[in-house]
Amino acid sequence: MKKTVKLLMSVCLSLAMMMSICSFNIQAADDDNVDLYYANINSVYDHGVLQGWNIQGKIAVKNLAYQKNVVVHYTYDDETWKDVSASYEKTSNDGYEIWTFETPMQPSNKYYYRYNCKFAIKYEVNGQTFWDNNETKDYSFKGLNLTNKQDYQLNKCQMLVDRCYYRCGLNGTIMFQDFNPDKEVTVRYTTDNWKTYKDIRAYKHPLYKPYKNMETWIFRIPERADKYEFAIMCEVNGNTFWDNNFDKNYVYTR
Numbered sequence: 001m002k003k004t005v006k007l008l009m010s011v012c013l014s015l016a017m018m019m020s021i022c023s024f025n026i027q028a029a030d031d032d033n034v035d036l037y038y039a040n041i042n043s044v045y046d047h048g049v050l051q052g053w054n055i056q057g058k059i060a061v062k063n064l065a066y067q068k069n070v071v072v073h074y075t076y077d078d079e080t081w082k083d084v085s086a087s088y089e090k091t092s093n094d095g096y097e098i099w100t101f102e103t104p105m106q107p108s109n110k111y112y113y114r115y116n117c118k119f120a121i122k123y124e125v126n127g128q129t130f131w132d133n134n135e136t137k138d139y140s141f142k143g144l145n146l147t148n149k150q151d152y153q154l155n156k157c158q159m160l161v162d163r164c165y166y167r168c169g170l171n172g173t174i175m176f177q178d179f180n181p182d183k184e185v186t187v188r189y190t191t192d193n194w195k196t197y198k199d200i201r202a203y204k205h206p207l208y209k210p211y212k213n214m215e216t217w218i219f220r221i222p223e224r225a226d227k228y229e230f231a232i233m234c235e236v237n238g239n240t241f242w243d244n245n246f247d248k249n250y251v252y253t254r
Contacts, residue, residue: 033130034070034123035060036155037098041115041141044105052107055117055141058246059086059132060096060156064125072101074119083122093247117141152211159185159234159243162216166254170221170228174202175214180236187219189230198223202232228252 039057043050061070070086086101103117118140120133132155133139139153154160154177164172174185185202202219209216221228229251231244244250 033062033064033125034121034132036121036132036134036139036153038155038157038160039119039139039141039153041145041151042102043113043145050108050110050113052105053113053115053145054103054105055119056102057100057153058089059099059101059121060092061099061123063091063095063097068123068125070099070101070124071122072103072119073122074103074117076106076117078116078118086121090246098246113145115141115143115145152214154214157243158241159232160214161232161243161245161250162211164250164252166252168222169224170230170252172219173205173208174217174219174232175211176217176234177214178234178236183234183236185217185219186233186235187221187230188233189221189228191223191225191228194229199233226254 037058037060039055042054042056044052044054055072055074059070059072061068071083072086073081073083075081084101084103086099089098089100091097103119106113106115108114118138120131120138123130123132134155139155141151141153145151152160152175154175158176158178160175162173162175164170170189172187176183176185186199187202188197188199190197200219200221202217205216205218208218221230229249231242231249234241234243
């Protein structure tokens with residue numbers, strides 16, 4: 001069985017709020033109590049038939065108290081704003097809590113859909129309210145799903161394993177919003193549950209750019225196996241960053 005692997009990890013600012021009648025504007029306050037990891041357009045299918053779309057993603061929340069409320073404030077029409085609650089998933093190794101969210105489905109015809117969504121994240125704790133609204137711009141998805149050009153928003157995560165497929169080994173693509181030309185990208189993988197592991201280099205693709213404002217890197221693991229586990233290492237400016245799928249590693253089986 002093939003599985004498309006989607007990664008994620010991100011960077012953001014938190015914020016305080018001001019509202020107008022037809023738009024949602026927030027005055028930014030510099031803190032990192034709540035940050036969007038990533039969000040993406042999700043196509044909803046029922047028995048193989050396209051039903052519609054929604055937004056889903058993950059949020060980084062600083063654990064300031066046990067009792068807290070995390071919501072996503074969103075609009076589909078630029079006028080009517082609604083809230084959907086996020087749900088606690090786990091605590092990451094860096095101490096931040098990981099919360100997930102999913103907005104209600106918007107219907108489409110059976111073949112394609114147009115999408116338009118803006119959102120910001122609200123974190124209520126200890127009588128205080130913190131916001132992440134993408135530096136007062138709100139996070140925004142707008143377009144046609146057939147163009148496949150704006151399916152992701154990366155923030156606290158700077159890189160994304162976009163897709164993997166098997167063809168005489170494991171092949172995959174990694175998206176970066178960091179355009180530093182001096183970075184080195186390595187895929188560390190195992191086919192025997194980490195009894196042993198190997199490193200291979202990923203390389204920047206000069207032409208393939210399926211998403212706006214992102215670099216595309218490709219990798220190929222020539223070793224043939226039924227199961228691969230892997231993580232991504234990025235070395236830049238003397239620092240090393242890892243993406244290990246929120247401490248679970250990426251797993252591909254066929």
